[in-house]
Amino acid sequence: MGGYVFTADIASEAEIKVSSPEVDLPSPAPTTVLDVAAASAAEATTGPARSSWLSALGGRMAITAAAALCAIVGLAAAAPLLRSNLIFKRSPPVVAVMAMADASGDPLGAVMATEIAGRLTDGLARINTISVIAPRSTAPQPEQAASLAAPPDFDIRGELQRSGPSWTLRARLIQTTSGKVEAVAAVSVDADERDPLLQQTRLAAGVGDVLARRLNELIETGTSSADGGVTAGGARAAIEQATASINSVTQERFSMAQTMLQNALADQPDNVDAAVALAALQMRGIQMVWYSPDAAAAAEAQAAANLERALRAKPNSIAVLETYCRFLSATNHFVESLVICARTLSLDPWDGLALYLVGLGQLNLGRFEDALATFQQADRYDTPAVSRWTWLLGVGWAHMMMDRAEEALPWLQRSIAITAASGRPYMLLAAAYQRAGQIDEARAAIQKGLKLRPGTTALNVAPPMKNTSPVYREAAARIVQLMVDAGLPAQ
Template sequence: MGLAVAAPALKPDLLFKRPPPRIAVVPIVDASNDPRGAAMATEVTSRLADGFAKIQNISVVAPRLMVRSGESAAATAAASDYELRGELQLSDQSWTLRARIIKADTGEVLSVTAASASVDEADVQLAQSRLAAGAGHVLARRLNEILEPSASAASTRKPSAGGDKVAVEQALASINPTTRERFGAAQAMLQKALTDDPDNVDLAVALSSLQLRGIQMVWFSPEEAVTVEASANAMLEQALRLKPNSIPVLEAHCRFLSATNHFVESLVTCARALSFDPWDGSALYLIGLGQIFLGRFDDALATFRQADRYDTPAASRWTWLLGAGLANVMMGRDEEALPWLQRSIAITPATGRSHLLLAAAYQRSGRFEEARAAVAEGLRLRPGTTRLNVSPPMKNVSPVCLAAWDRVVQAEVEAGLPEK
């Protein structure tokens, strides 16, 4: 009787544990008219099913399970909450996977995306990985949005007509080519939007993430950095309370821990972000960076290579390319580091630190003229850099990493970096 009286006041999950939503991964349709198409579609389907099976808050009905149990695809889909469907097409130059998530009971299309991979790709498995990751990354994030609606006070305020989303998109778009001026414009845009809507979790996460990038780029004075760090921490703690399973919130927290040199904690939080989007290259980059500073160079290189195999999101590609170059330099594999660093700089050349790292690799490879040119470009982009201030903050860094970093800085000095 007491339970019956209390039931209306209790959340249903407290009385009866709800099963996680089910998503049926329907075999991808081969529309390529190519002998290779059927095998490619089968493999990409399996990779998508395996990836979604890693997502923490859903369960997956995989195509091979349908066959083994004798169920038809239609019957299995009908027993699921969502369906993932796709078609594989082939042009003269690329494979294209078009995929969508559909609400099973209504047929409503909730998300649509397309991913491409080169037909000339020498590594067929790499093409399969990038097709699955390109579609899976977008669809996993959309599914996360559906399953983790905002728990902020937004539900009680007047509708913003999408103004908060526009502010976030415009701010982030303005800093794709990262410069200090664009950073300042994006920060001002988000601060104004958050002032107008102080309870908006998405705006708070976007602003804290942006400010942490500013800390990493040393675009704040030491005094400003302390204030910004405290503010970002407060915003993220509030966001985590409201949306603990949100990918953007977990990414922002992961980035905060990395930027403030809490590397062990960052590995845990970034891994949690991956448990909702297994193809999250940004989280993989931050995991690799933490492994670098903890002296686990081989692990870091493997992590950066995994991010490169996924290549999602494309806007963050320069980060794991830089990370792979850094890992190789830290291990003394300078020739192997060069193509990674060159590819990263070709995408985002404005940091300066990348050029100085490139200079160290050139110097230790005996390419002294190129080393001096790289130092000159690094100093042009980052004037005032010397041996004394070229290193990132070294709090909580392992002795193995410190020793390797000292060798890198010495090579930069030999290539022309001023002592002071």
């Protein structure tokens, strides 16, 4: 016999009142993303559509699904001739989350481990390309496995430890048939943090992000990274070198990296990884104004074409979707970016970069409260940590757009403590100080911003306004005036 088991936590009314739903909920932000994307699409007459591919996306995905079914049938017939790890036993693959082992030696450890396993399960269950089995204490015995309709393709096993001032969660993604470890994730949080719900959320999100991405790679390629995939050695080396320098590349090295990737793509025109890496590099060049106006337009067109082609080839790839999401946001196609970012989050609900870009789209479309909630959700997940400054900046920016300088200040200060980026965060901080009446601090912040971004004036300090809402433009003008009051040159 088979069936379903529904489980629910039961709490008294008094307990419910003192809970912290904003942290306790597994992830409310993606629901907001989908709702806002739908609403924005209905209002898209305020700006031009990105391209014809968006309207045909549903049809293409249906065709892709049909083609995938045919491919599965063909591969099944040829299975004896193929390596066993090139095809899953079923589609979608089944992932079993094992109960987290408590090796902390802390009285709270067992409760923490159980809660983390539940949060990890909840997040993985929202990924629409896998099926998830709720936590079990141990692997099934042979007689138990025989009674299951279909054994899982993967197990996720984790261990919670307490070391000094930190909780550390280690998790492994294991192929059940071969025992091969496909991914290892480890994340630590401050044990002195007074909010245990936040600790549990960040531990689950930290490992969940790594495991979701690895599962996505396995599903998209059908093989592990050790096999090399479909990217030849020369192209792979070019991609690795260029990708490693995208965020830190100087203008002098930019042309060399672009040439390297263009050559790799010329050698392998169907190489999706090379196309995505080139588009990401070109997007960096556009943002840093390293192109002439004509060259920037050509680079944007080439990046869009490469990303659309990559999306057709891999419509469920996190790497492709995330890069396209960034591209659409960087080129001010905010409605379209919400749609693509929502798709990214349906494959990795803990993707902090996608959440930040969703918040950015909401901000530019004048939905300040939605943006604030999304940035705060990214902060609760805190994945990846390297992008932490972005959602801290986003929370401060959203507060400033709603004229809440006092609330904005600590978030902006924390963001700048990580990185001052191009100097704009200092100028936003100056506006917050000016609005809060801290005049000396405002002038000092403007001078630091101008040192990092010389030549900035009231005419060029704001990002491009194309496709932004009137509500956004009104709030942005108020902030720019505060910067001028703090010492930013008017022109």
